[in-house]
Amino acid sequence: MNKKNKILPWQYSISSILLIGLIVVFPIIYTIYISFTNMNLYHWTNYDFIGFGNYIRALTKLDSGFMSALLTTIVWTVINMVIQILAAYIIALGLNAKGLKLARLYKTLLMFPWAMPAYISILLWRVGIYNPQYGLLNKIRTALGLSSMNFLSENIPAFLSCMVLNLWMALPFLIMMMDGALQSVDISYYESARLDGGGWWTQNLYITIPLIRPVLAPSIIMTTFTTFKQFDIIYLLTMQKGSLTGSTIQTVITYAHQNAFVSNNYGLSSAVSIVIFGFIIFFSIFVNRGIREESE
């Protein structure tokens, strides 16, 4: 694994890099450019450079509200990731059990949440599951003789509701990745483990997990970022205009949206985006360890 070649790898990746440059890097540079201008409703086409003005204002947005949003986002990311990884691993192990003939069918059914466009699933959950009048959860509660409750009106129940929905929507991907990874594990390892008398725990901890970790690390890192950036679920479930539910959970992204994007001030919101992007980079130092191990 130690090929040394100076030009060939760049030849292989040049088309990707161009594509990424066009679709990912250019917008970031453009956003930086706009963040130094006063482009807003009143200077829509005739905007000028105004230096760091927007950044000074953007920094005032990093108040206690932002800090609590950041904390919420970190808690949200950590809890979601831990549950997702554990659940997906266990489910994928089950799917790979020897002799489970219906595994293909189960797998397909479990992928259903993923096959639906996200906004549709979220709206279905809002009215079908969480609605205080008609939602399934409240129908069950009423059937059990409990009073109906509004799951989305206060922060903690709303946070948990968003989390359950996020798990529902995100698990299929990880199950699929884990399943693929488990299938790449060479069965002969297990046979030798069984001969050595290793139990279920030993098998998993010392053989399976170390074997699939390099395969999975990238997808887990990607999922972590997606979870961190999650906007649709929290927004559509609790704070869509016309259907506010009363809870005030804010993540970094919803906070930015509410504080900079509704005002149609592109200069200011670009500055806020760049500042937040900076924060995400800072956050990713936490996951950096995973990256370093992975790329060794």
Place this chain on the structure above:
Amino acid sequence: MRKMVLVLCIVMAVSIFTGCSRSSQSVAAKQKNKEALNTIRIWHDGDKALIQLMENYLNEALIDDGITVKFEQKSGLTDQIKLYGNDEVNGPDMYMYAHDSLGMFVEMGALAPLTDVIDKNVYADMLPMTLKAGNYKNDQYLMPVYFETLLFIYNKDLWEGEVPSATEDLYSYMKSHTDAAAGTYALVNQHSTAYNVAPIINGFGGFILNEQAEPGLNNRKTKEAIEYNKKFAQLEADGDYNTVNALFKDGKAAAIIGGPWLISGVKEAKINYGIKSLCDFKLPNGNTLIPYSGVQGIGVMKHAARSKKDAVEKVLNEIANPQLGIDLAQNSGCAPSNQKSYNTESVANDEMIAAMRRTADIAQPMPNIPQMSVMWGPAESLLAAVNKSGKELDAAADDYQKEAETAIADMQ
């Protein structure tokens, strides 16, 4: 495997080809200058049947002039106009939308005043309220088509006795006829949506945003109104649009406060409904409820006012024709902006249209200054915090007032 790749490549090539031919088509279209000049594209985000009716009407009326009008639906119209409002090639020539986003589009420099194209006399017959809605900084930008206000819609089979004319009597009726545990309600309303609470706020003399662009969320009168609304909210179910709508259509709620857009669904559910104007309800302070009105109007993009002046002029003239209002009233139940349309008996006698026409005299058009676009959020958050999460009113009002002030400051 190779074969599959080959097939995929062909598909790709075809897709590129269709992509190219599309763009070459638009080049060809530019060359056919004459034809393009006589095609007016109007963006909207409205009801299909209604728009179809307007399109047919305009095309029939303009057939001798060789003008074609094309309505194109765009969801998220506000964002689309931000991107395409000044784009002569891809963007629309005109747009049709509720009037509250008007100020924003004008400030962006996307719209031309109507008087650049037509004479004032053309819209002289419009209801004054609808003209005011389309007027920004003393220029008329929107040609009003029809307007909407909230109404009190009740189920005649469920409502016992007369509908009261005082909100206090309404409240006592609600108290005795609501059983939340059994899921039956006297009246439901989107009690945490700013638009639906505005009748009370305005009636109390409070305001969400005044003409000087100052938010009034912690104004004393606004707070009194929110407190008053809260008392009703507790008897009005969850207040989410889908919930209240379904409750009324299922016969679980005897009445609903809602707009004319509900009526087609109510008819489909075979509900024997009656309608009362909100200005027929008296608040304890002697005022009536004063709802917001929303005016659907058509505005002209700057570039179209320049390059397609003649065609745009003819289209606007036809839109101002009272017959269009009559057709819209008869087929879609819209309340026309043109006062002359009401001379037709079937329009004047329609229960719902008559109720809205009467409300039009006292209703306040939603503010159309750009600042309004950032007010809906804080106003709704305040209502939800008070009605749904049980937050203390004074503190919440101060918080959201501040949020609104920051949002307005952020616009500059």
Place this chain on the structure above:
Amino acid sequence: MNKKTTDRIVRLSILNILFIILCFITLIPIIYAFLLSISSGSSAFGSGFLFPENPTLKNYKAILVEEPFLIWFKNSVVLSLGTMILAMSTSVTASYAFSRFRFRGRNGMLKLLLLLNAFPQILSMFAIFRLFKNMNLLNNYIGLILIYAGSMCIFSIWNMKGYFDTIPIEIEESARIDGAGSGQIIWRIILPLARPAIIVTAVMVLIFVWNEYLFATTFLMNEENYNLAGGLYQLQANDYSRNWSLFSAAAILVSVPILILFFSIQKYMVSGLVTGGVKG
């Protein structure tokens, strides 16, 4: 021996029951959508979870016949395949390079890609809009395919690189001794061996495009050119016009093609390594 078999049968039955429960729980919201979609009443939203009294397929018919469903479907297919080809053809070689070569800037590049990916895509829309307007790529499938492929490129590179890393280098070396060139090695050896990862990544790209509506409805001018998700989004975009039965039928109709695809590709998802790439 006999006891062992019964043991296995018991264990498998328990596992089956657990999976049936799990699938059922997962499918509850979808069952809800399905029940809504076949109900006829106008207040369908309220009736959920009960089997409707007069089940009807009229909502499906309405979408299939009255709306340009088939055109949107075709557009979705074209866009997804186009994106898949572009994204995969660029990222397979790139992830191979990042996996196999140790070159200057490799680590930095990998990390940079990851960080770039953290920039919320929704913020990019305005910039891409300006860029494409100048490049004349608005209202054009090539433009959209570029956006989609570019958005999924980093993901694809990372996702496949992890898998490529696990393929023993020895296989390649022996092929090289046999005189195979780099291109041939990727095509003949890496691709078959990494099949599960490649398929998973390709499916991810496909689903992303299939369910994307924001860029499609913003960058395409004509409703007829929309993809499925975009068309249906437009159809039911705001609360006031939403007919829940129709909306649910649309939701099911969008998802089914993906599920069929998913079910049919599963047999290809077994790793080339396990099925004998090494041993054979």
